[in-house]
Every structure is written in C-alpha cells, then in structure tokens.
Amino acid sequence: MARRRRGRPIDGVLLLDKPTSISSNDALQKVKRMFFAEKAGHTGALDPLATGMLPICLGEATKFSQFLLDSDKRYRVVAKLGERTDTSDSDGEVVQTREVKVDRGLLERCIAKFRGTTDQIPSMFSALKYQGKPLYEYARQGIEVPRESRKITVFEINLIRFDGNEVEMEVHCSKGTYIRTITDDLGEMLGCGAHVTYLRRIGVSHYPAEKMVTLEQLQAMIEQAQEQGVEPHSVLDQLLLPMDTAVVDLPEVNMPLSMASIVQQGQQVQIAGAPTEGVVRMTMGDEHTFIGIANIDDDGRVAPKRLVVFRTEAVAE
Numbered sequence: 001m002a003r004r005r006r007g008r009p010i011d012g013v014l015l016l017d018k019p020t021s022i023s024s025n026d027a028l029q030k031v032k033r034m035f036f037a038e039k040a041g042h043t044g045a046l047d048p049l050a051t052g053m054l055p056i057c058l059g060e061a062t063k064f065s066q067f068l069l070d071s072d073k074r075y076r077v078v079a080k081l082g083e084r085t086d087t088s089d090s091d092g093e094v095v096q097t098r099e100v101k102v103d104r105g106l107l108e109r110c111i112a113k114f115r116g117t118t119d120q121i122p123s124m125f126s127a128l129k130y131q132g133k134p135l136y137e138y139a140r141q142g143i144e145v146p147r148e149s150r151k152i153t154v155f156e157i158n159l160i161r162f163d164g165n166e167v168e169m170e171v172h173c174s175k176g177t178y179i180r181t182i183t184d185d186l187g188e189m190l191g192c193g194a195h196v197t198y199l200r201r202i203g204v205s206h207y208p209a210e211k212m213v214t215l216e217q218l219q220a221m222i223e224q225a226q227e228q229g230v231e232p233h234s235v236l237d238q239l240l241l242p243m244d245t246a247v248v249d250l251p252e253v254n255m256p257l258s259m260a261s262i263v264q265q266g267q268q269v270q271i272a273g274a275p276t277e278g279v280v281r282m283t284m285g286d287e288h289t290f291i292g293i294a295n296i297d298d299d300g301r302v303a304p305k306r307l308v309v310f311r312t313e314a315v316a317e
Contacts, residue, residue: 012240074203084193
C-alpha cells in the first residue's frame with residue numbers, strides 16, 4: 001500500500017513579510033502548514049529581530065532555492081550610536097557606553113568606507129555553523145570559536161537619516177553580508193559604538209517588495225475562504241510566484257519536446273545556440289515550460305543538474 005503524503009505537492013515561491021520576534025524557521029513552518037505543503041524551505045535566514053522579505057520555496061521550487069541564497073539582498077537598518085552590545089543588536093546586553101561626538105560629514109565618510117569588496121568576520125551571534133552547530137549556540141554559552149573572514153561586496157550603502165544618536169541606512173549587498181557586523185564596525189570607526197535597533201530586508205534578487213504578504217494576511221485569507229465555503233488553498237495558491245523566478249537571471253536554453261524528453265531522463269543533449277559554458281535555465285516547447293537547470297559540459301552539451309518533476313497524480317487531502 002502506498003504511503004499517504006503529509007501535505008500537498010504544491011510548487012511555487014511565496015514572498016513572506018517575516019514579522020519580528022520569530023525565527024525564519026518558525027515562519028517557514030507556519031507557511032507550510034497554511035498551504036498544507038508537502039515540502040518547503042526558506043532562502044536565507046533572517047534574525048528574529050529582523051523583518052521583511054523571506055522567499056519561501058514550496059515543492060519543486062526548493063530545488064532552486066540555492067540561487068536565492070546566493071543572490072544580492074537589500075536592507076533598511078536603524079543603528080543606535082553610543083552603545084555597543086554583545087550581539088550587535090538590541091536583543092543583546094549593553095557591554096559599553098560612550099559619548100557620541102559625530103557630525104554628518106564624519107558619518108558619511110565612515111559609511112563610504114564600506115562600499116566595495118572587503119573581508120568580514122561573521123558575528124558569533126550568526127546562524128553560520130561551526131562543527132555542525134550554529135555560532136549563536138556557542139555564543140549563548142559564552143564560547144567564542146574561530147571564524148574565517150569572508151569576502152563580501154557592498155554595492156550601495158546610503159545614509160537615509162541622521163538624528164541625534166540614530167542613524168538610518170539602506171544597504172545593497174552580496175550574500176553572506178552581516179548588517180549587524182557592519183553596524184558594529186561603523187560604531188568603532190566613529191569611536192562611540194553602535195548596535196542595530198531595527199533591521200528590515202526590503203529586497204532579495206529581483207523580487208518586488210509589493211508582492212510580500214504577512215502571516216496575518218494569509219490567516220485572514222484562510223478565514224474568509226472558509227466563511228465563504230471556498231477551499232482556502234485555491235485562494236492561497238494564487239499568491240505563489242512561478243518556481244523559475246528563482247533562476248530567472250540564468251540564460252535560457254529552449255528546446256523542442258523531443259530533446260526535452262531526453263534531458264528529463266538525465267541525459268546530455270547538444271542544443272544549437274546554447275551558451276558554451278556556465279549554468280543555464282532549461283525550457284521546452286513554444287510555451288517555454290520550465291523543466292530545470294543544467295550545466296554546459298566540456299563538450300558544449302546541456303547536462304541536466306536539477307530537473308522539475310511533473311506530477312499528474314491526484315493530490316492527497
């Protein structure tokens with residue numbers, strides 16, 4: 001007897017507006033339950049303090065979530081000058097208080113130093129893992145472990161507001177950039193210390209901020225559908241973006257159905273006009289149906305790497 005599925009095989013990307021005070025995994029699990037999804041994964045954790053865009057991949061879209069993990073991000077951050085905390089944000093304990101003697105000119109000169117590619121040492125209160133455990137678990141025990149610096153790129157960092165001991169900035173950066181670390185480093189440059197009091201992710205890759213939905217909005221949609229005698233999933237599913245939006249920046253290789261059937265069996269094919277190297281997004285037919293991603297091998301063939309499984313069986317209720 002076939003094992004009953006725990007959830008629906010629903011595919012797509014939801015742009016969740018994560019609330020503060022809960023972890024990204026808690027937010028993910030709530031969305032997974034609301035959609036009654038068989039499989040779900042997020043695309044880069046936000047601190048509990050942080051709010052904003054958390055793309056959640058459902059079903060087959062989870063196969064392509066790494067591309068969103070690797071994508072650029074955009075943040076709005078508010079920092080408080082004069083206080084340094086052990087976590088570099090307001091969830092931590094104040095470890096040093098200093099007088100703020102900062103003018104706008106000094107502030108803008110220091111901010112400008114973060115633009116470009118630099119080395120950054122991850123915070124001990126980050127989710128980065130050391131020997132299988134997140135760094136923050138060691139930090140909460142008062143243990144500091146070695147961390148290697150990593151290359152990050154800050155494409156833009158702009159001063160939005162400077163009011164007394166508050167600084168508001170917008171940052172466009174590469175993957176793996178810790179805004180708390182930038183804030184702490186800025187405070188040390190200014191000689192007064194600083195920590196994050198507000199952090200909101202306003203952009204991931206190309207996704208539009210206006211497409212974000214909150215957990216409260218999702219719950220309200222479910223309740224309204226139930227009151228109207230409508231299946232909630234039929235309403236929620238309309239919020240999902242196509243799974244190939246996660247890889248839309250990859251060059252497309254479109255192929256006829258006959259070639260696609262070979263690729264879907266895991267075999268390489270030679271496609272006229274395909275790029276000569278790199279990773280590509282594969283589509284088939286005149287409708288350009290997304291079927292997965294591939295590497296271009298040394299012989300110039302399209303070699304499938306991640307394939308979409310097209311399901312025709314009935315959905316388990």
